[in-house]
Amino acid sequence: SQQGEEDPQALSIQEGENATMNCSYKTSINNLQWYRQNSGRGLVHLILIRSNEREKHSGRLRVTLDTSKKSSSLLITASRAADTASYFCATDAEAAGNKLTFGGGTRVLVKP
Amino acid sequence: EPEVTQTPSHQVTQMGQEVILRCVPISNHLYFYWYRQILGQKVEFLVSFYNNEISEKSEIFDDQFSVERPDGSNFTLKIRSTKLEDSAMYFCASSTGTVYYGYTFGSGTRLTVV
Numbered sequence: 001s002q003q004g005e006e007d008p009q010a011l012s013i014q015e016g017e018n019a020t021m022n023c024s025y026k027t028s029i030n031n032l033q034w035y036r037q038n039s040g041r042g043l044v045h046l047i048l049i050r051s052n053e054r055e056k057h058s059g060r061l062r063v064t065l066d067t068s069k070k071s072s073s074l075l076i077t078a079s080r081a082a083d084t085a086s087y088f089c090a091t092d093a094e095a096a097g098n099k100l101t102f103g104g105g106t107r108v109l110v111k112p
Numbered sequence: 113e114p115e116v117t118q119t120p121s122h123q124v125t126q127m128g129q130e131v132i133l134r135c136v137p138i139s140n141h142l143y144f145y146w147y148r149q150i151l152g153q154k155v156e157f158l159v160s161f162y163n164n165e166i167s168e169k170s171e172i173f174d175d176q177f178s179v180e181r182p183d184g185s186n187f188t189l190k191i192r193s194t195k196l197e198d199s200a201m202y203f204c205a206s207s208t209g210t211v212y213y214g215y216t217f218g219s220g221t222r223l224t225v226v
Contacts (some may be wrong), residue, residue: 033214035217040201040222041219041220042203042217042218042219042220043155043203043205043217044217045214045215045216045217048214088155090155099145099157099160099168099170100147100155100157100215101157102147102154102155102156103154104153104154105154
C-alpha cells in the first residue's frame with residue numbers, strides 16, 4: 001500500500017506568507033518525519049513527531065499529527081525565498097522494520 | 113555538525129559496468145542505510161545494515177546489489193552490471209539506531225547509466 005502521500009504536489013507562495021502541506025498514510029506508524037530537499041541535493045531532517053504526539057514546533061515549523069485520520073501537516077510560517085525546496089514526509093512503522101517510507105513530496109516555491 | 117559524506121557526487125557509467133558508491137557515515141552511528149530516488153519519483157528504501165550484516169532489504173535490492181563496510185568508516189553500495197533504470201540519486205544515511213532521533217542523510221550520488 002502507498003504510505004505517505006503529500007498534497008498539494010506543488011505550492012507557490014509569496015515571501016512572508018505561510019505554507020501548509022499535508023501528508024496522509026495508510027498503516028499505523030511509530031513516528032512521522034518531515035524532510036526538506038533542495039533541488040538535486042540531499043535530504044535534510046526537519047522534525048520528527050511520535051505517534052503519541054499531536055503537535056510539535058521547531059522555529060518557524062509547526063507539525064501536527066492526527067492518527068485517527070492518519071494524516072500530518074507541516075506549516076512553515078513567514079516563508080522566505082530560502083524555503084524553496086521539496087518537502088517529504090516519511091513514516092516508520094513497527095510492521096515495516098527500522099526503515100522510512102517516503103511520500104512523493106510537495107514542491108514549494110517561495111517568490112521574493 | 114557531523115555529516116554523512118558520499119562520494120562521488122556524480123558518476124556516469126556505461127550500461128553493464130559495475131559501480132561502487134561510497135559513504136562515510138557519522139562515526140558513532142550504528143545503523144546504515146541506502147535509499148534511492150529516481151528522478152521525479154519517491155525516495156525508496158534499498159537496504160539497512162547493522163552489526164556488519166544486512167538487517168533488512170527491499171525488493172529492489174536484488175542480487176545485482178551488495179553492501180559492505182570494509183573498514184571502520186566506509187559503507188559502500190556496489191551495483192553490478194548496471195542497467196539504464198539504475199540511473200537515480202543514491203542516498204546513504206546513518207542513525208544511532210533509534211528512529212526517534214531521525215536519520216542523517218548524505219547529499220547523494222547521482223548515478224547516470226548510459
